Amino acid sequence: MVSSMSPTYDAVIVGAGPNGLAAAIELARAGLSALVLEAEAQPGGGCRSQASTLPGFVHDPCSTVHPLGKSSRFFRALALERYGLRWVEPSACVAHLLGDGQPVMMERSLTATANGLGGDGAAYRELFEPFVENFDRLMEMILGPLRWPSDPALYARFGLSALPSLARLARQRFRGEAAPALLAGVAAHAMLPLDRIATASFALVLGASAHAVGWPIAAGGSQAITDALVACLRDLGGELRLNEPILQRAQLPPARAYLFDVTPRQLLAIYGEAMPERYARRLRRFRYGPGVFKIDWALDAPIPWRDPRCSRAGTVHLSGSLARVSEAEAAVHGGGIAGHPFTLLVQPSLFDPSRAPPPSHTAWAYCHVPHGSSWDVTGAIESHVERFAPGFRRLIRARATKNASQMERFNANYVGGDINGGLADFGQLLFRPVVRLDPYATALDNVFLCSSSTPPGGGVHGMCGYWAARSALRKVFAKAPASELDAPRVMRVSGEQRTAAE
Numbered sequence: 001m002v003s004s005m006s007p008t009y010d011a012v013i014v015g016a017g018p019n020g021l022a023a024a025i026e027l028a029r030a031g032l033s034a035l036v037l038e039a040e041a042q043p044g045g046g047c048r049s050q051a052s053t054l055p056g057f058v059h060d061p062c063s064t065v066h067p068l069g070k071s072s073r074f075f076r077a078l079a080l081e082r083y084g085l086r087w088v089e090p091s092a093c094v095a096h097l098l099g100d101g102q103p104v105m106m107e108r109s110l111t112a113t114a115n116g117l118g119g120d121g122a123a124y125r126e127l128f129e130p131f132v133e134n135f136d137r138l139m140e141m142i143l144g145p146l147r148w149p150s151d152p153a154l155y156a157r158f159g160l161s162a163l164p165s166l167a168r169l170a171r172q173r174f175r176g177e178a179a180p181a182l183l184a185g186v187a188a189h190a191m192l193p194l195d196r197i198a199t200a201s202f203a204l205v206l207g208a209s210a211h212a213v214g215w216p217i218a219a220g221g222s223q224a225i226t227d228a229l230v231a232c233l234r235d236l237g238g239e240l241r242l243n244e245p246i247l248q249r250a251q252l253p254p255a256r257a258y259l260f261d262v263t264p265r266q267l268l269a270i271y272g273e274a275m276p277e278r279y280a281r282r283l284r285r286f287r288y289g290p291g292v293f294k295i296d297w298a299l300d301a302p303i304p305w306r307d308p309r310c311s312r313a314g315t316v317h318l319s320g321s322l323a324r325v326s327e328a329e330a331a332v333h334g335g336g337i338a339g340h341p342f343t344l345l346v347q348p349s350l351f352d353p354s355r356a357p358p359p360s361h362t363a364w365a366y367c368h369v370p371h372g373s374s375w376d377v378t379g380a381i382e383s384h385v386e387r388f389a390p391g392f393r394r395l396i397r398a399r400a401t402k403n404a405s406q407m408e409r410f411n412a413n414y415v416g417g418d419i420n421g422g423l424a425d426f427g428q429l430l431f432r433p434v435v436r437l438d439p440y441a442t443a444l445d446n447v448f449l450c451s452s453s454t455p456p457g458g459g460v461h462g463m464c465g466y467w468a469a470r471s472a473l474r475k476v477f478a479k480a481p482a483s484e485l486d487a488p489r490v491m492r493v494s495g496e497q498r499t500a501a502e
Helices: 018-028 067-071 073-078 112-117 119-134 136-140 153-164 166-173 178-190 201-211 225-234 263-273 276-285 310-311 324-333 378-388 405-411 426-430 463-475
Strands: 009-014 034-037 094-097 101-108 240-241 254-258 290-301 313-318 341-344 361-369 396-402 446-450 490-493 496-499
Touching: 009 018, 009 101, 018 034, 018 073, 018 225, 018 254, 018 463, 067 073, 067 136, 067 201, 073 136, 073 225, 094 112, 094 178, 094 201, 094 310, 101 112, 101 201, 101 310, 101 446, 112 119, 119 136, 119 166, 119 178, 119 496, 136 153, 136 201, 153 201, 153 396, 166 178, 166 201, 178 201, 178 313, 178 324, 178 341, 225 240, 254 396, 254 463, 263 276, 290 378, 290 405, 310 313, 310 405, 313 378, 324 361, 341 378, 341 496, 361 378, 378 396, 378 446, 446 463
Parallel strands: 009 034, 009 254, 034 240, 094 313, 254 446
Antiparallel strands: 094 101, 290 361, 290 396, 313 341, 341 361, 490 496
């Protein structure tokens, strides 16, 4: 125990990101008292909204598009709509721009997407259809720690397609340029070179999510997700304290269990020599990935895309062919940056007018940069956008930028600007932060990790916190975890995917 005093709380959770709040909620659902301590004045971690540029303009400093948030079994079981959360779905999920400016569209409809891929349409549909039709079962098996799958046949089929590199999967499945380019842009969210093993898994999960639940945004900003989680926690009797940084274990109030929504680096700093050396040594080997450089824009009007189909998509990849995306990601891992970096752009105010005073709009973009970089990539990103949207620069009323080092100052979990909570290569995708039967438990009996540095990793879904809380319920409280999640199933409607909630 941290203190010999009688515990004031059953559990103290450090960090009020989506995973920390999810852990607290799951413990409160089991009837335990839970206190969340957050270092910042605003809860949410990477799931916040702020007026970063001008008054009246709502920006999300990190995540805006939440396919795993809408599909999260935990979030759906909490019915966060009762607390004001409303999902807004763009007309199309992704527009991926090829070198000539033509977009390849990832539509909500699997059929419509396949029809736009020419001769590769049938192969694309054959690849995704089993995972879209069985989406809930697939997510149940992969959004968590390694365990025996509930549907071994589906899991094996997914594994056979997910384990190769994206580059290899594209060579095996497709003949044209469009489908490989589209999936390369989606796989690049992993921030890995696309010839690395298992990079195909990111394209499959995010692609299947697009066709099963969409790539939605939260009305009013990503803060709406956090606000709903906080309201749910308080409804269950949990507490949240802001402006309470925890830098050493002596600052922790007495409790029976401690759960940390932090990365291994912060956990080691808090516990110091109290952490058994063998486990500490393994945590010190945890690897962090590249950083990001991000720009938020306040615009006088929507982005004037040369091809108007781009205005239908919430997310635009300004990325080119598979070879071009691969080159850009390899350059970052080599310590540099490509002339045309992989650029991910989001334009939320096209679909959620509350983000900006009319007729103004908001948009943001980021590119990947070497870990810890202080480079300013504003010019490269804005010239990249201008190439496909002539006149874009004239619309910029204000901008706010963060380099990789500043991203870490904004959120201590973004070590070196890594927004994924650690490198997500094959080893650390399956086993994070260390190889351990229970990855959430640490070498201290009542201390647990619940951040994106644990399975299933990055994204706003709360599942890291959910699984960590279930571990604490078993190991500290000898308590059967709260009832299994009861979430709506995806069903078929007129040949396309819809959820029961819709």
